[in-house]
Amino acid sequence: AQSLPSILITYHSESGKTQAMAEAVAEGVSQVQGVSYILKPTSEVQQQEILNTSAIILGSPVYNANMAPQIQEFINSWPFEGRPLKDKIGAVFVTGGGFSIGEEAVMFSMIRAMMIHGMLIVGGDKVEAAFGASAITGEGEFDGKEVQEIFLEKARGLGRRIGEIVGR
Numbered sequence: 001a002q003s004l005p006s007i008l009i010t011y012h013s014e015s016g017k018t019q020a021m022a023e024a025v026a027e028g029v030s031q032v033q034g035v036s037y038i039l040k041p042t043s044e045v046q047q048q049e050i051l052n053t054s055a056i057i058l059g060s061p062v063y064n065a066n067m068a069p070q071i072q073e074f075i076n077s078w079p080f081e082g083r084p085l086k087d088k089i090g091a092v093f094v095t096g097g098g099f100s101i102g103e104e105a106v107m108f109s110m111i112r113a114m115m116i117h118g119m120l121i122v123g124g125d126k127v128e129a130a131f132g133a134s135a136i137t138g139e140g141e142f143d144g145k146e147v148q149e150i151f152l153e154k155a156r157g158l159g160r161r162i163g164e165i166v167g168r
């Protein structure tokens with residue numbers, strides 16, 4: 001419904017891993033009563049959706065220890081004049097191929113950019129998702145598989161927490 005506070009869950013994904021995390025974030029939000037969400041890739045987001053939302057939960061794959069260029073471009077497109085995003089909630093999720101080869105760096109680069117816009121940053125519900133939700137998708141036992149439940153649960157927890165905060 002239009003009148004409910006809304007959360008924008010948006011992401012870039014080439015091979016579906018970051019999208020799977022985004023869907024789990026949405027599942028978490030949907031566990032909370034009285035909030036709505038929009039789930040879509042950054043390429044489909046309208047400026048009005050950015051202005052109307054109470055929170056942005058932004059997801060990127062790790063590319064050479066940086067966010068995907070599509071995510072950087074998306075952030076660069078946010079309205080800045082008058083700082084209309086100030087005091088909106090910001091949260092992040094990432095997927096990376098391997099352990100400790102860029103995930104946290106990418107989380108913090110997205111968080112830094114959100115802070116330029118004056119957003120209030122919120123992490124996940126467990127210490128294992130302190131900076132947001134992340135998934136390893138290409139190393140060791142995680143290689144060649146769907147995004148594993150341990151990571152999807154971090155994403156659900158992030159969505160649930162943002163939902164609860166926005167609902168207050």
Ligand SMILES: Cc1cc2nc3c(=O)[nH]c(=O)nc-3n(C[C@H](O)[C@H](O)[C@H](O)COP(=O)(O)O)c2cc1C
Nearest residue numbers: 013014015016017018061062064065095096097098
């Ligand atoms: C060009 C490129 C660079 C990448 N660089 C890294 C990297 O530096 N560190 C890392 O952990 N994973 C890296 N990866 C792996 C992706 O982050 C990983 O496969 C991710 O889950 C893909 O997400 P997607 O399925 O949503 O596209 C890279 C992948 C590509 C295509």
